Amino acid sequence: MPLALSGKKIAILVAEGVEDLEFYVTSMRLQEEGAEAIAAGLAIEPVRGKNGLEIIPSSFIGSLEARALDGLVLPGGWAPDKLRRSATVTELVRDMDRLGKVIGIICHGGLIAISAGIVKGRRSTGSLGIRDDLTNAGSTWIDEPAFREGNLVWGRVVADIPAFCRELVAALADGPT
Numbered sequence: 001m002p003l004a005l006s007g008k009k010i011a012i013l014v015a016e017g018v019e020d021l022e023f024y025v026t027s028m029r030l031q032e033e034g035a036e037a038i039a040a041g042l043a044i045e046p047v048r049g050k051n052g053l054e055i056i057p058s059s060f061i062g063s064l065e066a067r068a069l070d071g072l073v074l075p076g077g078w079a080p081d082k083l084r085r086s087a088t089v090t091e092l093v094r095d096m097d098r099l100g101k102v103i104g105i106i107c108h109g110g111l112i113a114i115s116a117g118i119v120k121g122r123r124s125t126g127s128l129g130i131r132d133d134l135t136n137a138g139s140t141w142i143d144e145p146a147f148r149e150g151n152l153v154w155g156r157v158v159a160d161i162p163a164f165c166r167e168l169v170a171a172l173a174d175g176p177t
Contacts, residue, residue, distance in 0.1 A: 003034030017078030020049030076107025
């Protein structure tokens with residue numbers, strides 16, 4: 001039986017303080033379905049996750065091209081507040097969205113989507129801590145574990161990782177919108 005995501009390339013953005021579980025569980029789930037899951041950082045140097053796990057990026061975010069990726073994942077933790085300040089990051093997110101490529105956003109990852117300007121007029125979810133940020137950016141915040149909104153896959157928090165991964169795998173298997 002072929003794997004649902006064979007041949008797909010998905011970048012997961014990381015920086016110091018990324019939510020380890022949202023990174024590792026999502027990465028492993030994508031790999032389980034045959035995808036190439038790439039940890040991409042602002043530099044190719046180890047970062048420590050929010051819970052102390054080390055992640056070594058295999059790719060520099062600045063070297064990623066939206067056309068070469070099938071998907072992008074924006075995990076939460078404290079990393080999104082660092083990543084959102086990078087024009088390279090927000091440009092990549094905008095390019096992925098413009099091309100209709102799947103973008104998985106969980107917990108505080110929505111902060112990057114806000115800074116990239118891709119949430120206005122769309123439904124979203126995430127940590128309660130960013131509900132006002134999403135709403136103020138023109139999004140309609142929904143209190144659900146996970147759902148798809150066009151090419152965007154939203155997840156609320158760590159406890160919702162299974163639902164987020166189900167939606168993410170399904171969206172990536174369906175292809176671009």
